Amino acid sequence: SPTSNYALTLTHTHIHIQRLSSRPGKEARLLLPLSELVGCSCPRSPAPPLLVLYWYPPGKRRKGVSRRRQVKAYLAESRPEAERWSAAIQCLLREVPVTANTEFSRSLLPRTRRLLLLVNPFSGRGQAMQWCQAHILPMIREANISYNLIQTERRNHARELVREISLPEWDGIIIVSGDGLMHEVINGLMERPDWEQAIKTPLGILPCGSGNALAGSINHYAGYDMCLREPLLLNCCFLLCRGGIRPLDLVSITTSPSPSKNSRTAAPRRLFSFLSVAWGFVSDVDIESERYRGLGSARFTLGTLVRIASLRSYKGRLSYMPPSVVATTSNGTPPPRRPLSRSITEGLDGFSKTPIHRTCSDINSLTLWMWLGSDLSPSLPLSVTIPSPTSRKFWTKTKTRPVQGPTHSSSTLAPTPSLLNFDLNEPAGLLRNRPFVSLPFDVPRDDLLPPLDQPLPTRDWVTIEGDFVLVLALYQSHLGADLHAAPQARFDDGLIHLTFVRAGISRATLLRLFFAMEKGNHHSVNSPYVSHVSCKAFRLQPLSPRGTLTVDGELVPYGPLQAQVHPSMARLIVGDTGGFKGITH
């Protein structure tokens, strides 16, 4: 209520908020985990000295319930005190090393993060710009991140753009679209003369497409339950604001030349993939279901049913190189799930036993404690003594509903321009005039593979020839936000996860396989026609005259194709690594 007084305590992990009451037993406590906060602010004068907290607790287990934004604002006794609190919280969120003696001020903070947002306004159901305005931009501003937003105007626009821009200015390139735009950006970066550094630019994805496989994997490894649409977007945007980065494997693909080129002079094509190679059933569904785009992710379900009804098989040869040493530590261990909803008093049992040192307005000075240690040991507190409040209040909660965001980046979206610059500091140069130099074809080298037109060595390679219903090479855990197709995959496990299904499988078993994929337990579907293997490289030689081959969901020339994983070549913004940490390291 607007008239209550509060005592706030900051630890390395929580903000402890206690409502003070003169009537015993009427005090209320709230333990606000810093891990659920995207940021805080202290609005500039003439606003009163407020500490504003932007809190996004996770949604409920029931599918489709989003995390909900909550804004909490507390009136401090003085502006310097509110600013000190804002700086202290931001230091902890940005992992600035602090001790009990740290004098908090804005100067301790690293420079404002800058993100380049690339938005495909036509991705998915065409809601990307609407979602930017409703969810993405407000949250990013609350996290004190500055950004430039560019709407892509055509296919390959993003690819050309990232080939040319000056990269050091950016802390990340964020794809606000589906997986197709991520594919473009990765390939644009790999086409630069400085590709080796360029590809280390942290990449992020805010899912607005229809498949959203990478976003599904990020959501899964952050420990959240499977979700779609806005709940998935809000989780990913929250993780983006938190900002943790992980290495990401890329797979180098060599495809056959485009059929339109003169077959005698045309050379094989090289491209880089972060998600998948598909042949047969999966690529057929992906391409054929384009016509149901308006259905969002349901297009794949409908496409699957249609294709199962007219099941096809394709002749081909699949060869793969198994990893010599398979990493066993991560296999099969699911990332720990996050606790879902937290009640206000959860976790306070231990807390209330610890003496909380504070005094109230009935004495001469008020002592504010910041525990700078997660163990809440009374030996750690830093005491900040401030003058006695002139009024009875120290912290007054003013609003629980949205208040305006940080004053420094207030902005409204102009309806049409494709470039919106909201930089908080000096403007980041977007385009640098540099001629595009194409790289030699074999950089970086695929040392496990001979040229596509030469035979594979027989040693270390396994070859299967016959009739296939599908071949799927996946390197992320998800093939779509709701298709948990390679549960053992990690962003940087250095492996390609191959699933192949041979002709002879019944329609019912195939359907069971896809339903089981939704839950991530399709490895339990035992069928002699279904195989799952991991490898470092593979070659696929379709022998049927016609068919579809896709890389990251994009059509590539039909014909022989080969691939090799390049471990940890790129970097992905995944937010808090949470329970994921202990699994791969």
Ligand SMILES: Nc1ncnc2c1ncn2[C@@H]1O[C@H](COP(=O)(O)OP(=O)(O)OP(=O)(O)O)[C@@H](O)[C@H]1O
């Ligand atoms: N303004 C634009 N107009 C037309 N095509 C575009 C535009 N911007 C990007 N594209 C192209 O649209 C393709 C599809 O985009 P993207 O994959 O990101 O979304 P999606 O197909 O809806 O999502 P998903 O891949 O998850 O199904 C990309 O390959 C990209 O090249």
